[in-house]
Amino acid sequence: MFENINRHYSSADDLGTLDFNGESEYCNFHGDEMTIAKGYSSVIEALASVLPDGLIQLGRKVTKIEWQYDGGAGTKPVKLHFSDESVMYADHVIVTVSLGVLKKGIRDNSAMFSPQLPSFKTEAISRLGFGVVDKLFLKLSSPSTHDDNGMIFPYLQMVFHQSDSKLFHPKVPLWIRRTALIYPIYPNSSTIVSWFAGKEALEMESLDDEEIIDGVSTTMSFFLANSKQFKNSVKFSNILRCKWGSNPLFLGSYTYIAVGSSGDDLDAMAEPLPKRISKNCPPLQILFAGEATHRSCYSTTHGAYLTGLREANRLLKHFQCVDDV
Numbered sequence: 001m002f003e004n005i006n007r008h009y010s011s012a013d014d015l016g017t018l019d020f021n022g023e024s025e026y027c028n029f030h031g032d033e034m035t036i037a038k039g040y041s042s043v044i045e046a047l048a049s050v051l052p053d054g055l056i057q058l059g060r061k062v063t064k065i066e067w068q069y070d071g072g073a074g075t076k077p078v079k080l081h082f083s084d085e086s087v088m089y090a091d092h093v094i095v096t097v098s099l100g101v102l103k104k105g106i107r108d109n110s111a112m113f114s115p116q117l118p119s120f121k122t123e124a125i126s127r128l129g130f131g132v133v134d135k136l137f138l139k140l141s142s143p144s145t146h147d148d149n150g151m152i153f154p155y156l157q158m159v160f161h162q163s164d165s166k167l168f169h170p171k172v173p174l175w176i177r178r179t180a181l182i183y184p185i186y187p188n189s190s191t192i193v194s195w196f197a198g199k200e201a202l203e204m205e206s207l208d209d210e211e212i213i214d215g216v217s218t219t220m221s222f223f224l225a226n227s228k229q230f231k232n233s234v235k236f237s238n239i240l241r242c243k244w245g246s247n248p249l250f251l252g253s254y255t256y257i258a259v260g261s262s263g264d265d266l267d268a269m270a271e272p273l274p275k276r277i278s279k280n281c282p283p284l285q286i287l288f289a290g291e292a293t294h295r296s297c298y299s300t301t302h303g304a305y306l307t308g309l310r311e312a313n314r315l316l317k318h319f320q321c322v323d324d325v
């Protein structure tokens with residue numbers, strides 16, 4: 001159970017690939033954890049509300065970022081190409097695509113950056129780990145039973161036989177056998193959430209809704225067979241799930257320090273380009289933000305947010321709008 005919960009926390013499919021020293025630099029943020037009732041987009045909307053209307057353009061996929069080692073012909077050094085074949089010129093670009101998208105760019109040798117990223121960047125991108133973690137939400141159909149605490153579904157921590165497949169129940173699907181938790185999103189809710197990681201998450205992403213409902217229902221009926229309150233009440237009507245592993249704009253969920261990488265790689269991720277500034281080479285052409293660029297808060301929303309502030313401040317300092325960051 002501990003292993004499987006930590007697969008969710010870390011995003012590492014195999015905990016043996018986590019670098020113990022590197023991971024020990026991870027810091028929990030102070031204060032309580034909270035759920036944002038209106039969703040994360042409400043945070044973005046509040047931040048963006050001070051910007052002029054129309055400044056933020058959504059749904060525009062960048063296909064190539066052209067930057068310059070030395071003075072080019074254009075008045076602005078960075079040229080962005082979009083999937084609709086339009087282009088945009090900029091003095092500075094802050095890249096916040098996921099580590100999964102950057103890794104794919106290197107694997108496929110695709111020309112997302114032209115010239116290609118320098119080796120100190122590509123090596124850090126390749127060494128760091130980026131795993132898949134997905135949440136699955138299930139709606140209980142017409143729940144009628146409550147336990148003494150008013151719960152219509154219990155908070156379940158599950159343990160499955162792992163090593164001896166002869167002990168596996170043939171009706172419990174393999175993709176659920178490494179899920180440790182399934183529970184209502186709040187105590188008397190009829191919406192149940194469960195977490196999937198690694199190979200099992202990718203498998204879950206590929207299934208039909210019906211297969212998932214069948215698999216979870218069968219598993220729950222075994223777990224709750226001896227429960228007076230819940231044994232007949234586990235029927236799910238529909239599901240909602242994320243597909244972070246297969247979504248081409250994410251290709252995974254969040255970063256971990258894989259064996260062979262370290263916090264220095266996260267710092268390398270954060271370094272702006274070009275690294276060496278010369279008379280002919282405009283400074284701060286490409287800056288990097290996002291969770292994979294924060295040494296101690298990687299893998300988190302606040303890490304991503306703080307790196308956005310860091311890079312905005314870097315530019316403000318460059319333009320002498322602030323004294324120091």
Ligand SMILES: Cc1cc2nc3c(=O)[nH]c(=O)nc-3n(C[C@H](O)[C@H](O)[C@H](O)COP(=O)(O)OP(=O)(O)OC[C@H]3O[C@@H](n4cnc5c(N)ncnc54)[C@H](O)[C@@H]3O)c2cc1C
Binds near residue numbers: 134248253291
């Ligand atoms: C199941 C799950 C639970 C989590 N729980 C928590 C939690 O409780 N607390 C917490 O702090 N964090 C949590 N996280 C982590 C948190 O959500 C991430 O760390 C955070 O969203 C990362 O933000 P980011 O801006 O770095 O990257 P992303 O959110 O990955 O954003 C990258 C953006 O780049 C865009 N993009 C990609 N390619 C292109 C392209 N070619 N052109 C244009 N745009 C492109 C994508 O569309 C996306 O909008 C969780 C994550 C998951 C998956």
